[in-house]
Amino acid sequence: MANKEQLVSFVAITIITIVLMSLLAYSTVLGAEGENNISFLEAEGNALMDKVGTWFGYLFWFIGATSLFAAALGIVDYTSGWSPTCSRSAACATTTPGPRAASTSL
Numbered sequence: 190m191a192n193k194e195q196l197v198s199f200v201a202i203t204i205i206t207i208v209l210m211s212l213l214a215y216s217t218v219l220g221a222e223g224e225n226n227i228s229f230l231e232a233e234g235n236a237l238m239d240k241v242g243t244w245f246g247y248l249f250w251f252i253g254a255t256s257l258f259a260a261a262l263g264i265v266d267y268t269s270g271w272s273p274t275c276s277r278s279a280a281c282a283t284t285t286p287g288p289r290a291a292s293t294s295l
Contacts, residue, residue: 214229217236223229230253238246 214233217240218229218233221232221236223232230250234246234250234253236246237249
């Protein structure tokens with residue numbers, strides 16, 4: 190039951206976030222000149238500064254940077270195989286290999 194609840198929550202939050210971010214981008218930078226890469230975030234922040242206020246552009250950039258950092262940190266955490274409960278125990282290295290250790294044994 191908990192797995193279904195987590196799945197539904199994850200899917201709902203993902204869909205809501207994608208819809209809101211798409212609407213925000215549509216209303217701020219649609220038709221703007223620029224490259225097709227991550228630099229559109231700068232243009233979107235500048236557009237938000239003009240339309241809402243300077244503080245909102247900086248808030249947008251701060252939240253974006255924090256989200257990207259958290260995602261990168263999560264990826265590093267997942268691929269490292271390190272666990273805080275196993276940090277002091279040598280036995281954890283042999284009993285709970287991370288994804289990288291499991292894939293290298295093939």
